[in-house]
Amino acid sequence: MSDNQDRWGIPGTYVFDLRLSRRGYAINKMCHSLRLAENRDLYLADEEAYMTRFGLDDEQKQAVRERDWLRLTQLGGNLFFFLKLGATLGHGLYPIGAQMRGESLEDFMKTRNVPGAT
Amino acid sequence: MAKIVAGIGSSHVPSIGRAYDQQKQTDPAWQPLFDGYEPVKRWLAEEVKADVVILVYNDHGTEFFLDRYPTFALGVADQYRVADEGYGRRPLPDFPGDADFSEHLANALVADEFDLTLCQEMELDHGFLTAMPLLWAHDEDQWPVKVVPLLTNVIQHPIPSGRRCYKLGQAIRRAVESYPEDLRVVVVGTGGLSHQLNGERFGWINEAWDREWLQRIQDEPEALADLSHKEVMTAAGAEGGEMIMWLTMRGAMAPQVREVHQFYYAPMTTGIGLLALEDDAGAQDAG
Numbered sequence: 001m002s003d004n005q006d007r008w009g010i011p012g013t014y015v016f017d018l019r020l021s022r023r024g025y026a027i028n029k030m031c032h033s034l035r036l037a038e039n040r041d042l043y044l045a046d047e048e049a050y051m052t053r054f055g056l057d058d059e060q061k062q063a064v065r066e067r068d069w070l071r072l073t074q075l076g077g078n079l080f081f082f083l084k085l086g087a088t089l090g091h092g093l094y095p096i097g098a099q100m101r102g103e104s105l106e107d108f109m110k111t112r113n114v115p116g117a118t
Numbered sequence: 119m120a121k122i123v124a125g126i127g128s129s130h131v132p133s134i135g136r137a138y139d140q141q142k143q144t145d146p147a148w149q150p151l152f153d154g155y156e157p158v159k160r161w162l163a164e165e166v167k168a169d170v171v172i173l174v175y176n177d178h179g180t181e182f183f184l185d186r187y188p189t190f191a192l193g194v195a196d197q198y199r200v201a202d203e204g205y206g207r208r209p210l211p212d213f214p215g216d217a218d219f220s221e222h223l224a225n226a227l228v229a230d231e232f233d234l235t236l237c238q239e240m241e242l243d244h245g246f247l248t249a250m251p252l253l254w255a256h257d258e259d260q261w262p263v264k265v266v267p268l269l270t271n272v273i274q275h276p277i278p279s280g281r282r283c284y285k286l287g288q289a290i291r292r293a294v295e296s297y298p299e300d301l302r303v304v305v306v307g308t309g310g311l312s313h314q315l316n317g318e319r320f321g322w323i324n325e326a327w328d329r330e331w332l333q334r335i336q337d338e339p340e341a342l343a344d345l346s347h348k349e350v351m352t353a354a355g356a357e358g359g360e361m362i363m364w365l366t367m368r369g370a371m372a373p374q375v376r377e378v379h380q381f382y383y384a385p386m387t388t389g390i391g392l393l394a395l396e397d398d399a400g401a402q403d404a405g
């Protein structure tokens with residue numbers, strides 16, 4: 001997915017530049033709304049309607065349905081915003097990160113110096 | 119005349135805030151961190167005795183949204199609220215500002231060609247909050263210092279260059295020194311050190327780079343200010359690119375500084391760094 005990596009040349013990395021931000025604006029706007037508890041309830045009550053309301057396109061909706069955080073990143077989702085979606089769905093930072101690395105959470109934790117410091 | 123009496127570099131990480139709130143100070147995984155901050159906390163309380171803290175930080179999708187994103191934004195209020203980042207507000211007191219001092223900074227910095235966004239209201243997320251209780255003791259509703267938040271865009275590129283941040287620090291020093299009141303001012307630069315939270319390279323840490331950074335920012339900040347974002351992010355991770363905010367702090371210090379304390383710990387996904395600096399008085403007398 002390497003339009004971004006062509007621009008920046010950093011492997012395994014999606015630098016959140018204006019082009020990626022524009023691509024992911026609907027995702028990030030939706031995720032930002034989830035900082036409010038009443039919106040988290042609305043989201044959980046009807047995910048599809050909530051995504052449509054914020055104008056996510058089909059690819060973005062599919063990535064959300066699959067909880068595919070890497071794909072969401074490639075489509076312009078920014079982690080700082082989609083952590084609020086993660087919080088709504090009960091997906092924390094480390095499981096999200098392990099998934100982006102293509103690892104189980106358990107294997108990811110083995111790569112850490114002090115896995116108790118969470 | 120107001121005067122800069124200390125410069126602090128400190129990481130900002132949500133898990134540190136959680137550990138603090140859950141009182142994990144003696145948990146084996148967290149004790150090294152809290153012990154690492156303790157000497158600086160003591161030094162600030164017993165010797166530095168600051169009146170005001172200018173804290174350089176970034177917001178993380180909490181208070182500022184991408185619909186209009188400032189490159190630099192300065193708080194000019196008498197009070198700043200603790201934000202809810204989606205998990206509830208942290209049990210910390212809201213922060214007292216110093217609107218008169220902020221107003222002076224705004225006037226001086228804009229006249230000095232830094233065209234800041236000025237904020238009458240600003241809720242503060244972990245970018246601001248993490249370091250504060252580790253550096254200053256608070257009780258249920260009070261902090262011993264007033265604060266001036268200075269936000270930097272480090273999340274949506276184009277972000278300001280390291281050089282620009284460094285120059286902003288130099289302008290802050292001029293602005294502080296032209297304030298007539300006798301205020302003791304500490305500048306805190308937050309963020310970093312190495313970490314990456316996106317993509318297949320999630321979890322990237324570069325301890326060698328981090329330790330070098332803690333030394334080089336003292337001895338050759340100009341060389342760090344000349345690094346490109348790509349160079350910093352390649353070495354320190356995409357989110358590690360935010361360590362340019364330390365250069366704002368460093369620019370506000372004298373050319374020669376003395377290290378009071380240094381600490382480093384990389385338990386999970388962030389190289390956590392702490393550096394306490396003061397102007398090198400000997401070098402100042404000579405020059």
Ligand SMILES: [Fe+2]
Pocket residue numbers: 130176178245309310360
């Ligand atoms: Fe940050």
